[in-house]
Amino acid sequence: MPIKVKVFAILKDIVGREEIHLDFEEEVSCREVLRHLETQFEGIAPILWHSLVAVNGQYADGDTVLTANDEVAILPPVCGG
């Protein structure tokens, strides 16, 4: 099940790119995607767990179950204006 993860701001700096393409064999929740990223990118955890998650442009919570080709955006604390 392919999932596209978009990261922004400091998360993009840590990851080194804007998008991460993941493929899971089984259904996953947003929280499981974050747990997976935590194991892949050193130093990402403190920011990751202070972030909000949106699925296909809508805020979602950790229990939200993803479907194939969903776009998961991980949004670190914002600072516009």
Add this chain to the structure above:
Amino acid sequence: MFLTRNPILAKNFLETAQDYKSGAGVVFLGKVRNHSGAGSTGFRHARENLRFSSSQARRVLYLEYEAYESMAEPMMEGLVREAHARWPLEEIKIAHRIGRVNLGEIAVAIQVNSAHRDEAYQASRFLIEEIKHQVPIWKKEYFEDGTSAWGSCAPWMSVARKGALSPC
């Protein structure tokens, strides 16, 4: 479209042609200043690795704004609708820069016109606070000493109810 890569011109937010219903016009201009806000907190991405830190009053050279555009645009549309629902307003106009914004340039501009001043002031304040705290836009400060840091105005407190995650 609220987000723009082009300079925001103040004069475009001061013209009130053909609007004879409004007795009040409030224009807020958020500009790039030459020092980081003392006491503000930020996520720093510098040589000493990634961690939370208090940013000192350092000299800023320029800013770079980044947005999750496909989410930020509809959210700002929603804020405009919400402001119209809460106050009797005639017109709202908003622009927010993305990309590099130099010292003195306008990063965000908000114009609110209404019959009376009270609702224009309130709506203007509401809009800038919501934009700063809710809309997925990030600001990176580039300093004179060659370092840079992502600003962190809002630890998602106001939207925590919408689902900030925890590892367990």
